[in-house]
Amino acid sequence: MKLIPYFICLLIITSGTANALEKPNVIIFYVDDLGWQDTQLHDLDAKCLYETPNLIKLAARGMTFSQAYSPAPSCSPSRAGILTGQHPAQIGITHVDLGKISEARPSEQFVSPYLDGHLNFDHLTLAQSLKANGYKTGHVGKWHVGYSAANYGFDFVDHTRGVHRGMNDRTKDFATAKDRRYPLSKEKYAPFSKNHPKGISYPYDQVTASAIAFIEQSKNEPFFLNQWHWMVHWPVLTRNGELLEYYCDKLGQPFPPKPGDMTLDGQQNPYFAAMVTTVDWSLGRLMDYLQKTDDPRYPGKKLSETTYLFFSSDNGGAERHANEIISDNFPLKYGKTHTEEGGVRVPMVVTGPGIPAASHYNGLASQLDYFPTILELTDSKIAAEKRKLLSGADLSGVLSGASKKVIDTARQDRTHLFWHYPHGRESKKSAIRQGDFKLYKHALPRSNELYRLYKNGVREDLEETVNQINNPEYAAVAKRLSNQLDADLKAHLAEGPYLNPLFNNKTIQPATITGTSQSGQRAKLTVDPKGPSITKAHVIYLPAPDALAAEHARGRVVEIDPTASQVRVKIPAEVTDGGYSIVKDIPNDVVGLRFVFVDSENFLHYSDAQTVKPYQPPQ
Ligand SMILES: [Ca+2]
Numbered sequence: 228m229k230l231i232p233y234f235i236c237l238l239i240i241t242s243g244t245a246n247a248l249e250k251p252n253v254i255i256f257y258v259d260d261l262g263w264q265d266t267q268l269h270d271l272d273a274k275c276l277y278e279t280p281n282l283i284k285l286a287a288r289g290m291t292f293s294q295a296y297s298p299a300p301s302c303s304p305s306r307a308g309i310l311t312g313q314h315p316a317q318i319g320i321t322h323v324d325l326g327k328i329s330e331a332r333p334s335e336q337f338v339s340p341y342l343d344g345h346l347n348f349d350h351l352t353l354a355q356s357l358k359a360n361g362y363k364t365g366h367v368g369k370w371h372v373g374y375s376a377a378n379y380g381f382d383f384v385d386h387t388r389g390v391h392r393g394m395n396d397r398t399k400d401f402a403t404a405k406d407r408r409y410p411l412s413k414e415k416y417a418p419f420s421k422n423h424p425k426g427i428s429y430p431y432d433q434v435t436a437s438a439i440a441f442i443e444q445s446k447n448e449p450f451f452l453n454q455w456h457w458m459v460h461w462p463v464l465t466r467n468g469e470l471l472e473y474y475c476d477k478l479g480q481p482f483p484p485k486p487g488d489m490t491l492d493g494q495q496n497p498y499f500a501a502m503v504t505t506v507d508w509s510l511g512r513l514m515d516y517l518q519k520t521d522d523p524r525y526p527g528k529k530l531s532e533t534t535y536l537f538f539s540s541d542n543g544g545a546e547r548h549a550n551e552i553i554s555d556n557f558p559l560k561y562g563k564t565h566t567e568e569g570g571v572r573v574p575m576v577v578t579g580p581g582i583p584a585a586s587h588y589n590g591l592a593s594q595l596d597y598f599p600t601i602l603e604l605t606d607s608k609i610a611a612e613k614r615k616l617l618s619g620a621d622l623s624g625v626l627s628g629a630s631k632k633v634i635d636t637a638r639q640d641r642t643h644l645f646w647h648y649p650h651g652r653e654s655k656k657s658a659i660r661q662g663d664f665k666l667y668k669h670a671l672p673r674s675n676e677l678y679r680l681y682k683n684g685v686r687e688d689l690e691e692t693v694n695q696i697n698n699p700e701y702a703a704v705a706k707r708l709s710n711q712l713d714a715d716l717k718a719h720l721a722e723g724p725y726l727n728p729l730f731n732n733k734t735i736q737p738a739t740i741t742g743t744s745q746s747g748q749r750a751k752l753t754v755d756p757k758g759p760s761i762t763k764a765h766v767i768y769l770p771a772p773d774a775l776a777a778e779h780a781r782g783r784v785v786e787i788d789p790t791a792s793q794v795r796v797k798i799p800a801e802v803t804d805g806g807y808s809i810v811k812d813i814p815n816d817v818v819g820l821r822f823v824f825v826d827s828e829n830f831l832h833y834s835d836a837q838t839v840k841p842y843q844p845p846q
């Protein structure tokens with residue numbers, strides 16, 4: 228009993244320290260496609276054989292979130308959500324197909340909305356917010372929201388794939404000590420085995436090296452770093468022969484593996500296991516560096532004492548790629564590209580000043596919370612109108628141990644999270660998690676699903692196998708969640724799915740485009756006044772042919788002129804003639820455009836690409 232007051236006292240002292248520390252450093256260590264069951268953090272049921280000793284060490288130093296979620300079940304929307312703090316639905320980035328005109332088949336009733344080709348420059352980013360507060364900002368690794376990170380407030384950018392690059396033959400082309408690009412380390416690391424009691428070497432990884440070099444060069448000032456790995460995404464491979472041999476032995480498989488797909492069920496892919504442990508090794512290198520390096524701003528302190536480190540993954544695990552079985556999210560349902568638990572529930576650990584060691588938080592948390600939380604931890608201010616756009620909640624009270632509740636931007640208890648994924652052949656739907664329950668709302672009416680994941684907090688149907696939507700006992704819950712989800716979708720201006728004008732079996736008729744024209748600087752589109760009217764209209768400016776190189780410079784650092792007209796993003800246009808025309812005044816630097824609009828029957832339309840004639844002012 229005497230321990231309790233002492234414990235409370237400790238909490239107060241540690242949270243006091245956090246407040247005293249001005250401008251702590253911040254790192255987001257982000258993994259690609261790492262599932263909730265792909266680490267040793269909270270391994271349920273079938274035992275995970277992938278080893279993540281550094282993540283376990285990280286958890287011992289900070290707070291583990293057992294119910295953490297990504298903003299979306301795929302890469303780009305989750306990343307855009309972290310960068311802007313806004314729900315993917317609100318910024319219109321709900322999928323990886325950025326800037327693509329959806330090619331719906333005549334057999335499909337619904338189509339996905341048009342997504343901006345890159346993160347709109349109008350959004351305030353976390354990097355810009357911290358830079359304005361005196362932070363050095365760096366992004367290393369995968370980006371995947373269009374143009375390079377260099378356009379969004381990052382001082383230092385390296386989009387290297389690091390060690391995660393395609394191999395000619397993954398069964399044998401392993402790195403050596405003298406490898407030109409991926410030399411094996413002289414130092415040895417986990418795992419330790421009978422063959423390698425002192426551990427094994429790891430191939431050079433530029434993501435890890437570049438991230439640490441950025442900190443080394445920036446540490447005289449407060450810094451913010453994204454260390455965003457391309458692993459453990461497809462291609463599933465490793466250059467680390469010793470690590471692959473270790474997992475082949477552990478999983479009882481021949482080494483080297485036979486060429487071809489890995490097809491054993493569950494979590495038995497030794498290449499994938501090696502990737503998970505390689506990411507964990509990278510985390511270990513970062514942690515070791517922070518632990519042994521003095522913070523020049525705080526004499527007597529190491530960087531590990533002055534830095535917040537957020538560890539998570541951009542979506543749930545990918546279970547398959549064609550015939551290859553990658554991993555298994557069991558007991559969670561499905562995986563990446565699904566809003567079911569397997570697609571959005573992710574591992575998450577946060578360490579830093581004032582965060583109690585080996586602590587756990589079992590309430591809901593979202594990566595959308597990072598933006599407001601990091602603003603709070605770093606005492607960074609943003610304009611009130613930008614603040615209002617943030618979708619997440621401030622976790623700083625939870626992190627200091629001062630609170631068990633998450634308070635949202637309206638100063639209310641945050642009670643639920645939602646997802647909007649109007650994509651995929653079968654899975655066009657939205658979802659909400661509140662308390663013990665999760666509800667799904669499909670594009671097709673009257674096809675909602677309801678699952679009870681927990682019963683008063685104790686695991687019940689985490690697997691989402693028993694649809695309770697028609698269970699009278701849960702009628703009130705279903706109604707409440709459905710209404711809440713509708714309200715959230717509306718408040719976040721969520722788009723789509725829309726009706727497909729090309730659908731074979733449509734019973735209502737869509738609008739018909741009767742013409743497009745240009746007069747002076749004004750472009751115009753008209754629809755048949757006998758059909759549905761136009762309710763929502765945009766234009767998309769098309770890139771000049773010579774700009775394509777810059778656009779497709781994925782992986783390269785290309786800076787775009789921020790004063791030029793943005794191409795491939797939706798720009799609002801004016802609806803006129805009682806809803807039967809759209810007009811838009813076109814800036815001089817635009818070379819081509821398409822109109823995109825929704826009609827009063829909820830069909831989505833695109834006009835054909837039209838070349839914009841250069842404007843000649845009247846003589
Ligand atoms: Ca498991």
Ligand SMILES: [Ca+2]
Nearest residue numbers: 259260302541
């Ligand atoms: Ca991903």
Ligand SMILES: [Ca+2]
Nearest residue numbers: 555556557561
């Ligand atoms: Ca599965």
